[in-house]
Amino acid sequence: MSDETFHTPVEKARSPLAEAWEMFRQNHLAMVGLGLLILIVLGAIFGPILYPTDPYEMVWAPFSPPGAEGFLLGTDYLGRDILAQLLNGARVTLIIGLAAAFVTVVIGITIGAMAGFYGGAVEEFLMRFTEFFQVLPTLLFSMVIVSLFGASLPMITFAIGVVSWTAVARITRAEFLRIREMDYVMASRASGAPGLKLMFTVILPNSLPPIIVQSALMVGSAILFEAGLSFLGLTDPNVVSWGQIIGSNRQYILEAGYTVTIPGLAIFITVLAISLVGDGLNDALNPKLRKR
Amino acid sequence: MEPLLKVENLRIELKTRAGVAPVIDDLSFELGHGESISFVGESGCGKSMTALAIMGLLPEGIGRVASGRILFDGEDLTVVSDRRLRDIRGNEISMIFQEPMTSLNPVYTVGEQIAEVLRAHQNLGQKAAWAMATELLDAVRIPNPGRRINDYPFQMSGGQRQRVMIAIALACKPKILIADEPTTALDVTVQAQIFDLLRDLRRQTGTSIIMITHDMGAVAEMAERMIVMYAGRKAEEGPVADIIAHARHPYTRGLISCVPHIVANLTDAREELTEIPGIVPGLGEFGQDRCLFSARCPQVTDKCRKARPETAIFGGRQASACWHAEEV
Amino acid sequence: MNLLRITTIRLFYAVILLMAVLLLNFTMMHLAPGDVADTIAQSMGGADEEVLAQIRTDYGLDQPFLVQLARYMGGVLSFDLGYSYYHNAPVTDLILQRLPATLLLVFTAQIFALLLGVVLGVISARKPNGILSHFVTFFALFGYSAPVFWTGILLLIAFSLKIQWFPVSGMRDVTISGGFWVHAVDVARHMVLPTLTLSSIFLALYSRLSRATMMETLGSDYVRTAKAKGLTQRQVVYKHALKNALSPVITLAGLQFSAVVSGAVLVETVFAWPGLGTLAFESILVRDTPTILGILFFSALMVIVGNLLTDFVLRLVDPRLRARA
Numbered sequence: 001m002s003d004e005t006f007h008t009p010v011e012k013a014r015s016p017l018a019e020a021w022e023m024f025r026q027n028h029l030a031m032v033g034l035g036l037l038i039l040i041v042l043g044a045i046f047g048p049i050l051y052p053t054d055p056y057e058m059v060w061a062p063f064s065p066p067g068a069e070g071f072l073l074g075t076d077y078l079g080r081d082i083l084a085q086l087l088n089g090a091r092v093t094l095i096i097g098l099a100a101a102f103v104t105v106v107i108g109i110t111i112g113a114m115a116g117f118y119g120g121a122v123e124e125f126l127m128r129f130t131e132f133f134q135v136l137p138t139l140l141f142s143m144v145i146v147s148l149f150g151a152s153l154p155m156i157t158f159a160i161g162v163v164s165w166t167a168v169a170r171i172t173r174a175e176f177l178r179i180r181e182m183d184y185v186m187a188s189r190a191s192g193a194p195g196l197k198l199m200f201t202v203i204l205p206n207s208l209p210p211i212i213v214q215s216a217l218m219v220g221s222a223i224l225f226e227a228g229l230s231f232l233g234l235t236d237p238n239v240v241s242w243g244q245i246i247g248s249n250r251q252y253i254l255e256a257g258y259t260v261t262i263p264g265l266a267i268f269i270t271v272l273a274i275s276l277v278g279d280g281l282n283d284a285l286n287p288k289l290r291k292r
Numbered sequence: 293m294e295p296l297l298k299v300e301n302l303r304i305e306l307k308t309r310a311g312v313a314p315v316i317d318d319l320s321f322e323l324g325h326g327e328s329i330s331f332v333g334e335s336g337c338g339k340s341m342t343a344l345a346i347m348g349l350l351p352e353g354i355g356r357v358a359s360g361r362i363l364f365d366g367e368d369l370t371v372v373s374d375r376r377l378r379d380i381r382g383n384e385i386s387m388i389f390q391e392p393m394t395s396l397n398p399v400y401t402v403g404e405q406i407a408e409v410l411r412a413h414q415n416l417g418q419k420a421a422w423a424m425a426t427e428l429l430d431a432v433r434i435p436n437p438g439r440r441i442n443d444y445p446f447q448m449s450g451g452q453r454q455r456v457m458i459a460i461a462l463a464c465k466p467k468i469l470i471a472d473e474p475t476t477a478l479d480v481t482v483q484a485q486i487f488d489l490l491r492d493l494r495r496q497t498g499t500s501i502i503m504i505t506h507d508m509g510a511v512a513e514m515a516e517r518m519i520v521m522y523a524g525r526k527a528e529e530g531p532v533a534d535i536i537a538h539a540r541h542p543y544t545r546g547l548i549s550c551v552p553h554i555v556a557n558l559t560d561a562r563e564e565l566t567e568i569p570g571i572v573p574g575l576g577e578f579g580q581d582r583c584l585f586s587a588r589c590p591q592v593t594d595k596c597r598k599a600r601p602e603t604a605i606f607g608g609r610q611a612s613a614c615w616h617a618e619e620v
Numbered sequence: 621m622n623l624l625r626i627t628t629i630r631l632f633y634a635v636i637l638l639m640a641v642l643l644l645n646f647t648m649m650h651l652a653p654g655d656v657a658d659t660i661a662q663s664m665g666g667a668d669e670e671v672l673a674q675i676r677t678d679y680g681l682d683q684p685f686l687v688q689l690a691r692y693m694g695g696v697l698s699f700d701l702g703y704s705y706y707h708n709a710p711v712t713d714l715i716l717q718r719l720p721a722t723l724l725l726v727f728t729a730q731i732f733a734l735l736l737g738v739v740l741g742v743i744s745a746r747k748p749n750g751i752l753s754h755f756v757t758f759f760a761l762f763g764y765s766a767p768v769f770w771t772g773i774l775l776l777i778a779f780s781l782k783i784q785w786f787p788v789s790g791m792r793d794v795t796i797s798g799g800f801w802v803h804a805v806d807v808a809r810h811m812v813l814p815t816l817t818l819s820s821i822f823l824a825l826y827s828r829l830s831r832a833t834m835m836e837t838l839g840s841d842y843v844r845t846a847k848a849k850g851l852t853q854r855q856v857v858y859k860h861a862l863k864n865a866l867s868p869v870i871t872l873a874g875l876q877f878s879a880v881v882s883g884a885v886l887v888e889t890v891f892a893w894p895g896l897g898t899l900a901f902e903s904i905l906v907r908d909t910p911t912i913l914g915i916l917f918f919s920a921l922m923v924i925v926g927n928l929l930t931d932f933v934l935r936l937v938d939p940r941l942r943a944r945a
Contacts, residue, residue: 132640134875135927137919139882140900144912147904148652220765227767228886232901243767250773250890257777264770272765349847381850389848394841399863399939409849444939460849 023284030280036273044094047087055084055240066258076249076259085240086266092241093223093270096157100222103161105215108168109204115169116176117199127173130166138163139228146234156235160225164218171214175207182206209285213278220274227267242267294366295322296467296500297346302360304341304350306575313575315341315355317524323468328494328501330515330532332508332547336572338524339504343470345370346502347387348377365467383413386461390473392454396445402429402456403441406463413464428459432489451482458489465497472504487513508547512536520544523573523584530610540604540612540620542589543568583615591616630931634924639693641920645913646692650685652909657681660705660909671705678703701917702910706903711914714899719918721791722895726877726884726922728811729818734873737823741830741869742862745838756827763824768883772817772890779813786813789892814891818883822876829872833865840864867938874930877923 024030057080066074066082074082115126142159149155179185180203188202227243229235235244242263249259304316315338323329331339344350346362348369362369364385369377389395396405406428407421416424422441429437432455445453454474461469471490475483487510494501503514511518511532518535520528520543528541539545546568570588577584586596595615604617614620649660657675676682683691695702701711744753780788787793791810796802837843838861846860888897896915903911935941 132637134878135637135920135923136641136644136916137878137881137885137923139885140916140919143885143900143904144648144916147907147912148648148909150653224767228769228882231767231769231886232889232904234904243769246767246770246773253773253777254781260770260773261777264767264773267770268762268766271767272761275761275765347848349844378850378852381848383850387848389841389845391841395845397842397846397860397864399937400860401939408851408855412849412851412855446940457845460845 020284024280027280027283029276030283033273033276033280036269037277040090040270040273041094043087044090047090048084051084051087053081053084055080055088056238057081065256066262074256074258076245076256082245082259082262085245086242086263089241089245089263090266092153092239093226093243093267096153096160096226096241097219097223099157100160100164100225101215101218103157104165104218104222105168105211107161108165109172109211111165112169112172112174113176113199113204116173116180117195117203123173126169130169133163134166136163139225142225142229143232143234146229151234151236153236153239156226156229160222160229164221164225168211168214168218171210172207175210176203179203179206210282212285213282216274216278216281220271220278223267223271223274296325296327296365297323298361298363299342299346300361300363302342302345302362303358304338304345304355305358306341306355307353308575310576313578314358315524315575315578316345317578319360319521319524319526321519321526321529323500323502325467326498326500327517328503328515330511330518331502331504331521332506332511332518332544333521333527334506334572336523337521339521340472342521343387343472343502343504346468346470347381347385348374349381379413382409382461382466383464384466385468385470386464386466387470387472388454388457388461388474390476392450392457392477395457396453398445401442401444402448406441406456406460409460409463424463425459428463429456431462431493432456432459434459450478451485454478454482454486455489458486458493462493462497462499466499468500468502469494470502470504473506474503475510476505476507483510490514508536508550520547524578525584526611526613527585528610528612528614530606534607534610540606540610540617541585541614542591542616542620543585544612545620546588583613591619630928634928637924638917638921641917642693642696643689645917646689649909649913660702696917701914704903704908704911706906706908707911711910714911715896715914715918718894718896718899721893722881722884722888722897723922724807725811725814725818725888725893725895726880729815729884730822730873730877730880730926732815733819733822733826734869736819737826738830738862738866738869740823740827741832741865742834742857744827745831745834746857748835753831756831760824760828763820763822766820768817768821769886769890771820772813772887775813775817776890786810791894810891810893814887814893817890818880818887821883822873822880825876826869826873830865830869833868834861837861837864863937867934870930870934870937874927874934877926877930880926881919881922 060075060081076082076085111126111130115123115130141163142156145159145162146156149159185198185202188198226235226241227246230241230243231247231250233244233247235241237244245263246260249256253260299322300320302316302319303314305312306315319338319342321329331342333339341350341355344355345357346364346369350356357370360370364380367376369380372380396402400408403422403425406425407416407418410416410421410424411418414421414424426437426441429441434440434452434455440448440452445456448456458474469490474490475486478486490501491514493499501514503510505511515532517530518532519526520535520541522543528535528539528544530540535544536548539548550567568588573584573587581600582598583589583592583596583601586592589596593615599615601613601615601617603611603613605611606617612620655672657672660675681688699712701715703709704711704714707714740752740756744750744756747753776788780786787810792803792806793810796806838857840861842864843856843861846856851860884895885897885900887893888895889901892898896919900912900915902908903915
């Protein structure tokens, strides 16, 4: 039974964006995620200014538990302030997460769009190319890149981006294939719109919703990725990040479990917040999936 | 003799976001041994819900029998145990559905899907069940049944799949076969073949048939009696010939005048082909105390908008739920 | 019928993919800053001229690029992935020595995640508003969001340090002596935490997807048909709905093989599991390039084999795939 026969009050015409926001706002979990995310970003921007303790300096006896001597989250194996490390690490974590996700999305959209738009041999080649990248275990591949080409921030960003774009490419291609066959695209095509213009002005905007959702999730997975690399100690040892705090303290989990649990919790909460927002975006941007 | 199936004052409620709505409201009817009746009406009038209620297959957690009885051979199906219902389903009462393309399981062979029901109800072993399944495929006129029995549904056409569904439904020689729009999804030529098949099988087995359709042509071909449903209520009931000769409900008239070929003789004067304006009301209006057809009725009066019509009986066998049945 | 043909095409394609991995390896080695010989010998902390000269002749570095590439690929075809100057052993030997441990971990974790994920998915699909269903949703979020090495460390703290149920690290206890079963039990005990950790990510993924596909198949027309046949609840759910719900889950599992291998690197590091992951970790720390590239090649091989297996299982489950050429 459809419910369109129920009387619905006539709604004021609203922009799709406003409507999506309305949908998003009704999703409590997504709003919690968004709130957490805003807090984390604010913490990363203002935290180190408001709490200027040097994260690289020994400030107190190693392994002081949280709360002791005014150090809210305690100190690590070198007596460094964990709260300070966490706040400074947030910057690196977020910057790499965003930048790597950006690289991922740019590569993914380009390859997926070309495959979906041109079809034929181009598509065949690009999809084989994508499959090739799917065969390489992402983390190992980026470990190899970092070890061969150095562990600078840009290189780490590149190493993460270049190995994880395949999902975005596949989704973009699928969307392009779907939308290419739609009546309105056929109509523009029939009226002689040039190929590239068609691709950017008609197909891409219409295929954006799932790509946006995937991109949001990519930020989360890039953060996890960076955490993994820095946990292994493959990132710049002079730049503190959350994964690195865990990696450098992990031999001492018996003495000071908190040095590992706290930064892990930070990663977990950040990625969780991003996935909640991603789920919310998914519901808000995909009218077909709106609660039936 | 007691009728084979007797439905009394059946009320089925469906949970919707806007509240509980009666998709079937005070429905009573009987089905005799070997009889064939038809449920007619537009989509959304509760025909399929009636069928699902008889099968005990109302959508779980959404639909339920709120009151009334469904007596099958004297046994009330609304109160029997799940176990007993399972024994009846596919065995004594079986059903074929509207969508042959999706009603068969894509990952099992048709042979397995027929044999399965025989194993479940007839205590047949694997070998005997398959032998029987081959015979059934032959009975529903699928050529080369010995080979086709190993086919998967995707290797068959829509018509063939519906034949397989019929084979499954008739495997245990049920007393009642419910056919829910069995030909709607099929080509016209295939439709005729399926009707032929159903008629022949009915002659051979004596199975009673409840056919649900919105196609008056199919009714005329298949059924002796018909029940016209509108918005969850019975609008009219009676022998097919009587109703076609003189419908006593404006809705039935509307349905009949939608069909061009019911007039027997082409040279006879024909009523103008018309359509019924408007659509079936939404579920939210189903329970209201008025004639639910009033909004679309050409003969509507104030009375229709204020009170639910009482049933008027004509000649002892035709009944119409219309305030103005006399005048129709 | 044409199974042989399909298999041949698949295998041919797999070989092409592996060649591409080799090409990538080789290109990266040449693109890396510094002399290739230096890159290869880095692990010795600045090799002397004699060794560098040795490397140059081994790899034919004085030859044109294409000849070098051909030699490299030819070498791999004869199972020669180069020489690890750090371990002082052929890379192939090093890898083959570590491979079984990784295979054991990866496949156990994958199968465990798949089985438990499907079971959880089925149970929660049957009661979409039940406690377990909410638990699956919550757990899926956790599995997706928690860094796997952190999960590992938490389990380690909880179940081998605080409550000493499982060994802290490694794959076997060297002090144990006994027959095959004694050792098998010992390895199994060592495996519990690493397997759980590695499974946690994928368990979440699989249970979420099986829940969704099960809910879809449970609402399908053929399940209605199965119910109308008077089959038992069990037959309806497990015979009719589940078999149809499995294909997407298996497909997803196939796509995850590369992620499982990646996850294994981190998990092995946390639990000092003597597999390819720890070897990769050690090799990268000492910049033992031939070993690292060899591992990349072997893990790609593992993923390809995993994909082929997935394909095979999918064909068993779905007759429509069998029919398609």
